[in-house]
Amino acid sequence: MKRIDWNTLDESGRDEALARPAQSRAAELRQGVEAIVADVRARGDAALIELTARYDGSTLDALAVTDDEFDAAEARLSAELKAAVLEAVGRIDTFHRAAAPRPVAVDTAPGVRVERVLRPIARVGLYVPAGGAPLPSTAIMLGVPAAIAGCREVVLCTPVQANGRCDDAVLFAARAVGVHRVFKLGGAQAVAAMAYGTASVPRCDKIFGPGNAWVTEAKLQVAGDPAGAAIDMPAGPSEVLVIADDGADPRFIAADLLSQAEHGPDSQVLLVSPSAALLDRVAEEVDRQCALLPRADVAAIALGESRLVLVRDLSEALDVSNRYAPEHLIVQTADPRSLLDGVESAGSVFLGEWTPESVGDYCSGSNHVLPTYGYARSYSGVSVASFQKQVTVQEVTADGLRAIGPCAATLAGAEQLEAHRRAVTLRLAAMDAAA
Numbered sequence: 247m248k249r250i251d252w253n254t255l256d257e258s259g260r261d262e263a264l265a266r267p268a269q270s271r272a273a274e275l276r277q278g279v280e281a282i283v284a285d286v287r288a289r290g291d292a293a294l295i296e297l298t299a300r301y302d303g304s305t306l307d308a309l310a311v312t313d314d315e316f317d318a319a320e321a322r323l324s325a326e327l328k329a330a331v332l333e334a335v336g337r338i339d340t341f342h343r344a345a346a347p348r349p350v351a352v353d354t355a356p357g358v359r360v361e362r363v364l365r366p367i368a369r370v371g372l373y374v375p376a377g378g379a380p381l382p383s384t385a386i387m388l389g390v391p392a393a394i395a396g397c398r399e400v401v402l403c404t405p406v407q408a409n410g411r412c413d414d415a416v417l418f419a420a421r422a423v424g425v426h427r428v429f430k431l432g433g434a435q436a437v438a439a440m441a442y443g444t445a446s447v448p449r450c451d452k453i454f455g456p457g458n459a460w461v462t463e464a465k466l467q468v469a470g471d472p473a474g475a476a477i478d479m480p481a482g483p484s485e486v487l488v489i490a491d492d493g494a495d496p497r498f499i500a501a502d503l504l505s506q507a508e509h510g511p512d513s514q515v516l517l518v519s520p521s522a523a524l525l526d527r528v529a530e531e532v533d534r535q536c537a538l539l540p541r542a543d544v545a546a547i548a549l550g551e552s553r554l555v556l557v558r559d560l561s562e563a564l565d566v567s568n569r570y571a572p573e574h575l576i577v578q579t580a581d582p583r584s585l586l587d588g589v590e591s592a593g594s595v596f597l598g599e600w601t602p603e604s605v606g607d608y609c610s611g612s613n614h615v616l617p618t619y620g621y622a623r624s625y626s627g628v629s630v631a632s633f634q635k636q637v638t639v640q641e642v643t644a645d646g647l648r649a650i651g652p653c654a655a656t657l658a659g660a661e662q663l664e665a666h667r668r669a670v671t672l673r674l675a676a677m678d679a680a681a
Contacts, residue, residue: 247517247529247552252566264570266482266619267512267551279463283438290444297435303408304430309446311412311428316421319414331382331419334609338390341611346394346630357646361639366396369448370633371440371475372425373455374404376432380413387613387628388454389423395633400425401440401450405432433457434464441468441475452476454628456615478628482619484509485516486603487572487592489563489585490528492521494578495599499524500531502576502603503552504545507536511547516570518555518563525554564588571622574603591623644677 250263285293291309299305320328350362372388375381385402392400402425404412412430420428429447431439437457443449453465453475462481468474486506488499503515517528536545557563564585567575571591579585582597589595593616596603607614617625642650651670658666 247515247532247549247554249525249529249554249556251556252518252562253556253558260569263553263555264516264566266485266514275459275463276467279434279460279467282434282460283441283464283467286435286438286444287442291446294431294435294439294444294447297433298406298431301433301435302406304406304410306406306410306430309429309431311417311430315411316417316428319411319417320421322414323418327415328418330609331386331415331422334383335386335390335419335422337609337611338386338613339394342391342394342613342630347634347636355646355649357643358650359641361641363637363639365635365637366398367451367633367635368397369399369401369450370397371450371453372400372402373436373440373453373457373461374402374416374420375455375457375461376405376407376413376416380404380416382413382415382419383608383614384455385416385419385425386423387615389420389425391613391628391630392454392633393424394630397633399427399448401448402428403431403436403440403447404428405436406430434460437461437464437468441471442473450475452478452633454478454615454632456481478615478632479617479625480619480621481617482621483512483514484574485514485572485618486574486576487516487518487567487570488576488578489560489567490517490519490521490524490578491560491580492519492524493580494519494524496524496527496531497535498599498602499528499576499578500535503528503532503549504535504539505602505604506574507545507548507552508539508541509544509548511544512551513548515548515552516555516572517553518557518566520557520559520563522556525556529554560585561588567592571620573616573618573622574606576601576603593617593622593627647673648677 255263294309295306347364349364352360354360370392374384402420404416406412437453439447440450440453465477469477484506486502488502490499499517506513506515519525536542539545555566557566560579568590573593575592576596577585578599594606594612596606606612613628615628651674655667655670
């Protein structure tokens with residue numbers, strides 16, 4: 247990890263210090279994804295079967311997971327893992343129900359009622375990766391809020407293994423959260439199938455979930471096509487920023503940094519602290535713990551693009567964090583909650599030494615599908631609201647229109663929209679004539 251003294255840097259140096267690893271949208275990647283999307287749109291299921299054989303090494307007779315396959319997957323799982331999945335589902339459901347948007351109705355003037363009603367997105371597509379490792383937790387994080395929102399149809403795509411099966415835990419989690427249909431599809435072809443539909447895969451209105459560069463590029467392409475589908479958010483590699491003081495435990499910090507670094511070689515982790523001694527201790531502990539990890543080679547590459555940032559005080563640490571806008575922000579200080587009001591941009595925040603980021607990944611109740619790559623400045627993580635449309639309703643009585651109509655007519659006149667103005671004044675004139 248590179249050591250940086252924040253107060254020795256000018257503005258360009260600070261920008262460089264907080265730069266993410268370069269994300270490639272090279273012409274080769276864009277063109278490759280365009281070719282896959284076009285092939286799926288043109289040939290449908292036939293293209294999906296060929297692409298699955300090419301990229302996943304499995305030749306499929308059918309794309310959909312059958313009830314028998316769900317049953318067999320459940321039978322193969324340990325009771326302990328199934329119980330853990332259901333335990334996590336319960337807590338995630340509890341939080342997401344409590345945080346869900348509520349209908350609103352208010353009289354903004356006598357006789358003027360304005361409402362907000364909630365409607366689920368009719369059909370949503372969930373993508374659950376299984377490249378480096380299968381992610382049943384993502385099936386939970388996406389499936390729970392979709393169910394609470396009341397989406398009419400929830401479709402899930404996840405890569406097939408060479409043996410022709412999807413990951414057992416992913417299938418169990420999908421069934422547990424009420425996903426309606428699961429397809430043995432991964433990569434850009436899965437995104438294309440959900441965006442445009444095929445004979446087997448229904449066309450979805452919005453697509454959710456993380457993925458590799460090909461999946462991310464496919465999501466961006468279909469979102470930019472009026473005939474495609476909306477997406478949850480722009481996404482990049484996983485990342486964490488830790489703010490810590492000199493009393494923090496370097497073992498815990500190192501473990502938190504490595505828990506993100508092991509996601510992939512393009513992940514990034516940062517430690518920001520006013521304590522030079524703590525930075526040194528954490529650096530040593532990261533090296534020691536990394537050597538013990540099964541994915542040490544992956545973590546080591548990510549650590550090469552990571553940072554140890556020395557700042558003047560905790561207030562400046564918050565400034566650095568807000569500038570970076572991390573996906574995950576961990577605060578390990580003597581009084582972590584006192585810093586919370588100063589947090590402006592972060593996907594999810596973890597307060598105190600007993601709150602590892604891992605609990606948010608799995609079972610605290612919050613969602614782990616979060617904005618990365620600085621998008622936390624303007625995007626929020628997935629929630630029930632992500633699966634809903636908020637529709638406003640107005641109902642005005644005659645007395646209400648008498649009260650607010652002149653305001654509307656004046657503003658319409660100022661904008662030189664005469665038909666807008668007359669839609670109000672004709673009604674007011676009709677009231678006067680009737681009176």
